[in-house]
Amino acid sequence: MSTVVGDDPVRPTPGPSPSPSLGSTTSVVLSPPVRDRRTGTRLVLLPDDARLAALPRAEHSFLPAELDLTGEAPPMPGRGLRGERIVGAWTDQVDVVVLLADGARYTLPHNPQSAASGHGWGVRLPARAIAADGSRLFYVENGGLVVLTVDEPDPASHAPRAHVGFEVLDGAWTPGDEGIVLVGEHERLYVDITTGTTRRLTERAPGGYYQLAIEDQAGTPVPMLSTWSARAKLTGRQGYPLPIAGVVGPTYSSLSGWATAAVRPSTEAILPATLPRALIGVVAVSGDSPNRKELLIDSPQTDAQVRCPGCVAPVGWASGSEVLVRLRGTQDQLVRWNTITGQLSRESTIVGGDAHVLAVMSAS
Secondary structure, three states: OOOOOHHHOOOOOOOOOOOOOOOOOOOOEEOOOOOOOOOEEEEEEEEOOOHHHHOOOOOOOOOOOEEEOOOOOEOOOOEEEOOOOEEEEEEOOEEEEEOOOOOEEEOOOOHHHOOOOOOOOEOOOOOOOOOOOOOOEEEEOOOEEEEEEOOOOOOOHHOOOEEEOOOOOOEEEEOOOOEEEEEEOEEEEEEEEEOOOOOEEEOOOOOOOOOEEEEEEEOEEEEEEEEEEOOOOOOEEOOOOOEEEEEEEEEOOOOOOOEEEEEOOOOOOOOOOOOOOOEEEEEEEEEEOOEEEEEEEOOOOOOOHHOOOEEEEEEEOOOOOEEEEEEEOOOOEEEEEEEOOEEEEEEEEEEEEOOOEEEEEEOO
């Protein structure tokens, strides 16, 4: 895909793309897509709130129809979590609640060592904190990195895997889920969770396999897709012509070789007369096939319908070709966007989302 410039390349294993499901009764086909002539990107318009509210439920949902983040959750049993994947987690920056595949939810215990550290940073739960297979979750409590593993004996007694000397703003598992990258305002840290060793990072490693970003090349902004190793080292980089002016938030990688991120569409480049208010969107690109590029655009008809900058954003992958997108408007909901068929279906409606940080497992 690109020239190797680092070491230890670990990448998702490509899988076959699913066949389009035409005429599905469990999704809604969006407005007919068009191609951006300059970049070849397929452009798809997001429906208005009325149509989004009427979306049917996804056929193979792994989250509950209503995801209530405000409800009480009992303490995690002393025996730990047994036999079920972690499919979701959220925090009010004080307590962390995990949601299991069988619907059970538990409040995680506070670690005494972390609470006594003297740091006032509270709990930080990055959006990509759940391992790809749902077997592990990490979060940072007052500077202590805590890793929870399903079926781990007596997890409540385990001390933090590493101590972090800065406030964590983001973080993610590296490819293979054996390491974690923690991101602060001015520094980044790689943690090997098997050995507990840490390494300060000089490169802007994002965690995860792919990173989509805008880079300045001789005064021209160029979208770039880079790949990273299991030890958070750069392994490749290539330009991806896309009609975007900026990337907002993290990049989510699928196991079938796709990457997705929230973006600011370039309204000067894509149909400015048709999309005068195309302020936010979600892009999905194939790392193996540069010509496979999709852009889901929110284009409200009036200024009153304009969503906030973070109100259309991916939170992971529901399958190898379905992006899980969080939409905040009349409703706060998670929807599946099928990048092959261009269909939307509802995964879950969120209650109490404004007061909590949410992480969702990528079920790809």
